[in-house]
Amino acid sequence: MKLKLICIIIILCSFAYLYKNKVGDVVEPDILIGPAGFKGFYQLGICHYIKNNFNYSNKKIVGFSSGSWASLFLCLDNKFSNECLQNVFKQFKHSCSLPKLPAIFRNSISKYKDTDFNLSNLYVCMTNSTNNSLIIKNEFLNINDCTNSCIGSSFVPLVTYNDIFYFYNHKPVVDGGMCFKNYVKKINSEKVLIISPNTFKVKKTKYFITLKGFIKPKRSLYDLYMLGYHNARKNHDYLKKYFHSDS
Numbered sequence: 001m002k003l004k005l006i007c008i009i010i011i012l013c014s015f016a017y018l019y020k021n022k023v024g025d026v027v028e029p030d031i032l033i034g035p036a037g038f039k040g041f042y043q044l045g046i047c048h049y050i051k052n053n054f055n056y057s058n059k060k061i062v063g064f065s066s067g068s069w070a071s072l073f074l075c076l077d078n079k080f081s082n083e084c085l086q087n088v089f090k091q092f093k094h095s096c097s098l099p100k101l102p103a104i105f106r107n108s109i110s111k112y113k114d115t116d117f118n119l120s121n122l123y124v125c126m127t128n129s130t131n132n133s134l135i136i137k138n139e140f141l142n143i144n145d146c147t148n149s150c151i152g153s154s155f156v157p158l159v160t161y162n163d164i165f166y167f168y169n170h171k172p173v174v175d176g177g178m179c180f181k182n183y184v185k186k187i188n189s190e191k192v193l194i195i196s197p198n199t200f201k202v203k204k205t206k207y208f209i210t211l212k213g214f215i216k217p218k219r220s221l222y223d224l225y226m227l228g229y230h231n232a233r234k235n236h237d238y239l240k241k242y243f244h245s246d247s
């Protein structure tokens with residue numbers, strides 16, 4: 001089974017490299033949260049620190065793949081942040097598989113009202129699987145519509161979901177991470193806070209989803225979250241460049 005999953009991921013990654021992505025007009029974001037697989041929990045820790053320490057109410061937030069869920073978490077009223085994360089972490093153990101994670105996040109998010117979110121500055125990115133073009137979704141009917149877009153943004157057939165196809169607004173879509181590399185090329189990344197598993201590393205790696213994100217980490221997912229929060233706190237001054245600090 002593991003060999004099958006690895007083969008599927010290799011095929012998808014090869015497809016993303018070989019098939020030219022169609023990235024047209026893009027949104028110039030203030031915060032960009034990229035694909036990360038399991039390491040999305042590290043990004044979640046960074047996002048929680050940002051929620052607790054900075055004002056980003058006027059910032060455009062763009063999310064790809066697992067980063068779309070972290071982006072949605074940023075849009076949740078801060079008074080619900082701890083409760084939401086508690087709802088997430090109590091639903092699984094270290095052995096939780098990737099296909100279970102989207103439902104866990106959706107179950108936790110669905111407990112809140114539409115008015116508990118500020119979705120006006122949220123942009124969720126998906127890949128149209130018929131022509132490999134980027135879809136950027138901003139206007140949502142409600143929170144259910146938004147979580148549907150996050151599912152599309154993080155949809156890798158038989159890897160992150162136990163399905164072969166997923167349709168959003170009657171269009172077949174797959175993981176937005178397939179367009180992420182070309183998206184980054186079209187923005188002024190020097191002015192954008194890009195949240196990734198290597199955000200605070202001196203030596204940056206290329207912005208592209210790799211097999212590492214799909215491999216179950218040695219740390220627990222909670223430990224990854226705590227590591228992200230801790231590293232964000234150590235790099236407060238780095239983050240401060242992108243925000244007006246509340247602390």
